[in-house]
Amino acid sequence: MRTSLATFLLLLAPVLGGCDQIGAALELPNPKKEAAEAEAEGRAIGSACRYSGRSLEDCYVLNPSAQKSFVFAGWKDMNDYMMEHKIDVVPSQLPQTVPPPKAAPAAPAAAAH
Numbered sequence: 001m002r003t004s005l006a007t008f009l010l011l012l013a014p015v016l017g018g019c020d021q022i023g024a025a026l027e028l029p030n031p032k033k034e035a036a037e038a039e040a041e042g043r044a045i046g047s048a049c050r051y052s053g054r055s056l057e058d059c060y061v062l063n064p065s066a067q068k069s070f071v072f073a074g075w076k077d078m079n080d081y082m083m084e085h086k087i088d089v090v091p092s093q094l095p096q097t098v099p100p101p102k103a104a105p106a107a108p109a110a111a112a113h
Contacts, residue, residue, distance in 0.1 A: 042070025047078035053089035 045066050049059035056075050060068055081087070 038067055039070050042066045042068075043074030043077070046071040046074025046076070048074075050075045050078035050082065051087075051090060052092045054092075 045063050046056075046059060049056070049062075049071070054062070056072065059071055059075060060066075063071065082089075
């Protein structure tokens, strides 16, 4: 009886060990992984904006889906690094892609009395 239980547990171990791989294959949501990816993406965006000389506000406008706190953290980290190592900005060679803000509709003129 004991040997059959031990054999069963030994055979079951590899199956249970692959649970993470099964979840990845089925694309089950993983909140920790998604949060880590969002942080890494936001920090990368922020640091790239700072390195290219974009203001923090422009970075927010150009990347509305990125979480602002992560973008700020990346921008600040790159700013500190650039200041410490006396690194100059490398401006973007691409044309400005931010559309001009839409003008507010004019208020109707008051009717003459």
